[in-house]
Amino acid sequence: MNVDKDLVAAMATPLVLAILVEGRSYGYAILKRVRELSAGDLEWTDGMLYPLLHRLDRLGYVSTEWGESDEGRRRKYYEITERGREQLADQRRQWETANRTLGGLWGLTAQTGA
Amino acid sequence: MDLDTHVAEWRASILRSRAVDPADADELESHLRDRVTDLRAAGLDDDEAFLIAVKRLGQVDALTAEYARVHSDRLWKQLALSRTDDEPRRPFIAMLAFAALAVVLNQTARLLTLSPEPDAWLLRDVGLVIFTPLVGYFAVVRRMPLRRSLVLLLIIGVLAAAVTLFPFSADSATSLIVAIHLPIVLWFVVGVAYVGGEVRASGRRMDFIRFTGEWVIYLALIVLGGGVLAGLTALILSPIAPDAIGEVLAWVVPSGGAAGIIVAAWLVEAKKSVIENLAPVLTAIFTPLFAVMLVVAAVGYAIAGLGREFDRELLTVFDVLLIVVLGLVVYGISARDAAKRVGVMDVLRLVAVVAAILLDALVLGSMIARVGELGFTPNRVAALGLNIVLIVNLFVTAVLLARIVWARTPAARVERWQTDYLPVFAGWVTAVVLVLPAVFAFR
Numbered sequence: 001m002n003v004d005k006d007l008v009a010a011m012a013t014p015l016v017l018a019i020l021v022e023g024r025s026y027g028y029a030i031l032k033r034v035r036e037l038s039a040g041d042l043e044w045t046d047g048m049l050y051p052l053l054h055r056l057d058r059l060g061y062v063s064t065e066w067g068e069s070d071e072g073r074r075r076k077y078y079e080i081t082e083r084g085r086e087q088l089a090d091q092r093r094q095w096e097t098a099n100r101t102l103g104g105l106w107g108l109t110a111q112t113g114a
Numbered sequence: 115m116d117l118d119t120h121v122a123e124w125r126a127s128i129l130r131s132r133a134v135d136p137a138d139a140d141e142l143e144s145h146l147r148d149r150v151t152d153l154r155a156a157g158l159d160d161d162e163a164f165l166i167a168v169k170r171l172g173q174v175d176a177l178t179a180e181y182a183r184v185h186s187d188r189l190w191k192q193l194a195l196s197r198t199d200d201e202p203r204r205p206f207i208a209m210l211a212f213a214a215l216a217v218v219l220n221q222t223a224r225l226l227t228l229s230p231e232p233d234a235w236l237l238r239d240v241g242l243v244i245f246t247p248l249v250g251y252f253a254v255v256r257r258m259p260l261r262r263s264l265v266l267l268l269i270i271g272v273l274a275a276a277v278t279l280f281p282f283s284a285d286s287a288t289s290l291i292v293a294i295h296l297p298i299v300l301w302f303v304v305g306v307a308y309v310g311g312e313v314r315a316s317g318r319r320m321d322f323i324r325f326t327g328e329w330v331i332y333l334a335l336i337v338l339g340g341g342v343l344a345g346l347t348a349l350i351l352s353p354i355a356p357d358a359i360g361e362v363l364a365w366v367v368p369s370g371g372a373a374g375i376i377v378a379a380w381l382v383e384a385k386k387s388v389i390e391n392l393a394p395v396l397t398a399i400f401t402p403l404f405a406v407m408l409v410v411a412a413v414g415y416a417i418a419g420l421g422r423e424f425d426r427e428l429l430t431v432f433d434v435l436l437i438v439v440l441g442l443v444v445y446g447i448s449a450r451d452a453a454k455r456v457g458v459m460d461v462l463r464l465v466a467v468v469a470a471i472l473l474d475a476l477v478l479g480s481m482i483a484r485v486g487e488l489g490f491t492p493n494r495v496a497a498l499g500l501n502i503v504l505i506v507n508l509f510v511t512a513v514l515l516a517r518i519v520w521a522r523t524p525a526a527r528v529e530r531w532q533t534d535y536l537p538v539f540a541g542w543v544t545a546v547v548l549v550l551p552a553v554f555a556f557r
Contacts, residue, residue, distance in 0.1 A: 027141065028148040045172035046149070050141060051180040058184070069144065071151075076141045 003042055011042075012052055014091040017084055020062060024079035027053065053078055061087050117160045121146060124168060131178030133185050146171060208254045209380035213373040216247035220372035221365070238277045238289060241297035244375060245304055246270055251376055252307035262311040269303055276548055281556050288492045288551040295496070295546045301326075302540040319533035320448065325382055327393050327445050332378035340370045394449035398459065401442050405462045408439070408469035415476050429497040432477050436504040439470045443511060447528045456519055464515040471508050474501065492554045496546050503542050507535050 019025065019033050027049055034042055056062045061084030069075045080088070125143055128134050134142075146167050153163035171177065223243045227236050249270065253263050277296055282289040308325060309318040344367055348359050443463050450459075478501055485494055510531055517523040 026144075028145045045176075046145065046170045047142065047172040047177040048180055050138065050145075051177075051184040054138075054181075054184050069148070071147075073144050073147060074140050075144050076137075 008042060008044065012044075013056065014088060014095060016049070016052065016056065017061060017080060017088040017091070020078060020080040020084070021088065024065075024077050026067075026075050026077050030078075056084070059087075060084075117150065117164060120161075120164045124174075127174050128178065131174075131182065133182035134178055135185075138181065142171065205255045205380055205383065208251055209376055212247045212251040212254075213376040215250070216244070216372035216376055217369040219243045219247065220368050224364070224368055235278045235282075238282075238293045238296065239274065240293065241300050242270070242274050242277075244372065245297060245300035247372075248304050248375055248379055249300070249307045251379060252304065252310075256307065256310035258307065258311055265311075266303060266307055269306075270300075273299060273303075273547065280551055282551065283556055286551075286557055288554050288556055291492055291496050292547050292551060295543045298543045299540070299547050302536075302543070305536075316530060316533045319536055320529050323444060323532060323536075324393075324448060325379075327441065328382045329378050331393060331396070332381045333374060336374040336378055337371075340367070340374065343370075393445055397442050397446040397449065401446055401459060401466060402462050404439060404442060405466035405469065408466055408473060412469045412473040412476075415473060429477060429481055429494075429501060432474055433497060433500050433504060436470055436474060436501070436508060439466055440504065440508060440511070443467060443515070443528070444532050447525050450525050456522065460515065460519050464512065464519055467508055467512045467515060471505060471512060474505050474508075478502075478505065492550060492557065495550060495554075499542055499546065503538060507532075507538075510535075 015034060016030060019030050019037075022033075025033070030053075031044065031046055031049055034044060053062065057064055057078070061081060062078045063081050065077050065079070067075050067077050121143060124146070125139050128142060129136065129139050146164075149167035149170060150160070150163040153166055154160070158166070220243055223236065223240065249266055252258075253266060258266075273296065277292050280292075282292075305319075305322045305326075306313055308322050309315065312318050344363055347366070348363065351359050351362065443466070446459060446463055478498075481494070481498060481501075485498070511528060514523070514528045514531055518525055518528070
C-alpha cells in the first residue's frame, strides 16, 4: 500500500518522537523501527529523516549527543526532551481526534454497506 | 574502486552544498555504512550494497535542498567573518600589521608629495609604497625562509634604487612609463611571495593567476563600499564642518585604499569559497558579451578601415582589451569542469579570442606603419611591445582553444601555456622599467 506523501510528512514528527520515547536512538535505527512498525508500508527516503531530526533539535524537542557505534564509527544519538514529550502529547491528541472523526464515519458506512 | 573510495566521492558531493556541514556528512556517512553492512549481511557485494544504500538515502540535490531549508542560516554564515578555532590566527594578525604598515607608508608618501614641487621620483615610487607591504604580508604568511625573503628584498631594493636614481630629464616620457609599469613588475614580485618562492611549480603559478582575479574582485567590492562610506562621510560632515571634508577624505581615502589592498589579499584566502563561485559566474556572463562586442568591432574596423586618428592612447586601449579577453579565457578555462564535454562556452571563448586577434592585427599593422613613418618613441615601444607580447600569447591560446573544440585535447593545456608564459610578461615589464629609460637616454 502506498501512503500519500503529505500524510507521511504529517506523521513524521509524532512518529519519530514516539519512537524516541522508547529510548535514545540514532537515525538508522529509527528508520529500521519505522519500517518494522509499518510492516514496510511507510516508504521514506532515508536521507530526509536527518533534516527532520535537525529541525526537532532546533525546536528543542530532542537533544543530541555524539557517541560511537560498535565498529567505532562516529554516531549521533537523539534523545527526547521534556518539551518533546509535551509536543508528542499534543500531537497525539490531534491524531486521536482525526482518528475518531474518520473512524466514526467509516465505521458507520461499513455498517450500512454490510 | 573499493567501498571507501565510493563513500569518499559521495561524501564530497554532499559537502559541495554549503548547507551540509562536515558533522552532518559524518552522520549521513554513518547511516550509509550501517545500511551497506546490513545489505552485505543479506548477501550483496560492496558495489551493489553501496548503490542501493545511496539510492535509499535519496538524490543528493533533494537531500541538500532539504538541509538548506532547515539550515538556511548556514548559507549566510559562509559570508560572515567568523573564525573557527582550528583556523590559524597568523594570517589575520599579519593582515592587520601589514595593513597598518601600508597606511603609514602611504600617508608618509602623500605628505612628501604635498610639497609645492614634488620630486618626480616620488611619483614613480608610488607602486613601491603600495605593493611592498603586500609582498611582506605574503612572505610572513607563507613563512618564507630568510634567504628567499632576502632575495625578494634585494629585488625590491634594486627596483627602488633604479627608479629613484635614474637621471630622468624634466617632463620625461620614460618617467611616466616607468611609473605605470613599476606596479606591474611589483605584482610579479607579489606573485613570487604568494607562491612562497616556488616559482617553477606550474600549479602554484596557476594559483597566483586565480588569486589575481579574485583579488581584483574583492578590491573592487571594497572600493565600492569605500566609495559609499566616503560619500556619506562627506554628506554628514557638510552641515557642521564643510571645510574639513577635503582634509578628512585626503587622509581616509588613501589609507583605506592602501589597507584595502592587503585586506583583499587576506580575504581571497580567508573566504576562498565565496569568490571562487563568483569569478566563474562573472566570466560566464561576460564572455558571450565580449565575444559579440569583439566580432562587431572587428567587422566594423575591417569595413570602415583605420583612420589617421590612431595614436598611443588607442593602442593602450587595445592592450587593456587584450588583457581582459585573456583574463576571461583563463578564468573561464580554469573553472571549467575537466570532465565536461565541449560546450557553447568553449566555442564562444574561441570566437572572442580570434576576433580580438584580428582586431588587434589591424591596429598593430597601422601602428607599425606609423612607426616606420615617424620613428620610435618610448611610448610607442612600450605600447607596441606589450601588444606583441599579448598577441603572441592570444595566438597560441586560440590554437589551443581550437584544439579543445575540434580535437578534444584537455583544457589543462591552456592553463599550462598561461603559466609557462608568465615569465615573458614579467620579463617584458621589467625590461620596460629597467632598460627602456636608458635606451632613450631618460628623455
